[in-house]
Amino acid sequence: MNLRQIEIFRAIRSTGSVSAAARQLSISQPALSKALKHAESQLTFKLFDRVKQRLIPTFEAEALFAESQRVQDALDRINNLARNLADTPQRTLRVGFQPSLGGGFAPSVLARLPRNMDTMSFEIFTHHYDQIIERLLSFRLDMGVALFLIPPPGIRTIPVGKMRMVYVEPQRAGMPVYRDKPMRLEQIDTTSLVGLEREAPLGKALEKAFMQVGQDYTPRISVHTLSVAAACAAEGVGPAIIDEFSAHSTPGLSIQPLEPEQSFEIVALLPESRAESRAEAAFIDLMTRVYRERNKTLPKNSQTLARRNT
Template sequence: MRLRHIEVFHAIMRTGSLSKAAELLCVSQPAVSKVLAHAERSVGLTLFNRVHGRLQPTREAELLFSETQKLQANLDSIRDLARNLALQPEGHLRIGCLPSLGLSLIPSAVQAFRAAYPRVSLKIQTRHTDELLNALLTRELDLGVALNPPARPGIASVELGRTPVVCVGPRDERGDEGPLALESFVAGDWIGIGKVDPLGELIGNAFEALGLDGHLPAVEAQTWHVARALAARGIGRALLDELTAKSGAEAVSVRPVAPPLSIGVFAVWRDGGTASQAGNAFVDVLRGRFA
């Protein structure tokens, strides 16, 4: 007997009629009759006799019903599990992110996610962009979060939102509350972050478009949080994404820049990999941080 045969057979045994079995299964009565007939042909047995217009199970049907109850119970459990997983994901999710996002965006997202999905355990790793993409391809990670990740074969992505690029300086720095022109930024001491990552490349392209690429930084720090720490001590101003600017321990001043710049925050995963309910739920939580 096939699983569909067993499902219809159990519905008839439980309800005692074809019409009620059809109602239970949300199908038509002719469909139930057709499946029952096919089941009887496949096993070579008569499962029900009609007695005074009602179905009477044969002895063979009663024996089959007794033996298949465990299987039907397991099928019901699988349906319940699938339904519950759709409503309340569970399992284990391995998430990778940039170090700066690990101190800014990710903690609040994890807090909200755990409150909504307490049965999902999480493993958080911080990696730089290229390392993160490689870890996805080698299945070390299920999901990654990065700023403007470069296109990579085998990697799919979706933009969660954008974060502005801001000028970071010491906490007691005074100045206009309005945006700081990039020409004014490079006229003083400033801290560069190089061009080896998407944020540095974005800033470098903006300088080049304005003809400012001839100005050299006083200090170059290819780690964003080092650049922030240097700016906090007044060594120079730094251009960083707002998430990084507001995530460090030392207090700093944060000011918009002109022309305005922003960079996308992306969720990334292995293209063609099996999407999980937990992974989709975490992406939704991340997207909500930018709502």
């Protein structure tokens, strides 16, 4: 018997008539009668006897009913799971952020979680790019969020936004937080910089950008993450080139755009072996909206510069 025949069999047994079973299953009485006859033909025995205008299960039917209850219980569990997934798509979402995004961008996203995610829990990690890829492929992360690099086989990317780099130094008396005049790369003395190590993807990108304007990239102090570079700049260790998210969330900095603009695409990373869950799709959508909101709420002069450089 297939699942539809089992459903019809159970409906007739519970109602005692073909007409009542047809109404219960929202199908026509002739269609149900035909399906019952087809099932009995396949089984080679009757499932019901008519006694005083009521269909009574045969001995064989009662034996089948006991076994069919297990099938029904399994279907009920599947339906309950489907309803739970619809209400709460995923109980725990494990997201790995690159350090450059984990300090400034991730908190902004988490602060705007919608109410339909209230019943979910989140595990937020900061990993370097290679670690994110390895953990995605080994299913120890559900999603990664990183600056775009060519992903290895088995990983796909979904665009989220763009991260601009800015020049920062300690804010001194009379110095504005946001300065309209861009800082040109060739004007920067890289020996005074708190820079990113050359082995890091962003460090390599900055080194290439300085080389294109005829400047060596030789930071006096090299650090591993943008958040550390931001904190060092605020403490007066030296100027730094950091992402705009870290810059806007670190007090005590004076911020300038760079010329030529240095920007990197932010992407969500997911295994190619599966589609994103409803929770993951919602989180990606949230990140995209937060990115757009952050751009809209930048100070007026920074918005002007963003439009000028786009």
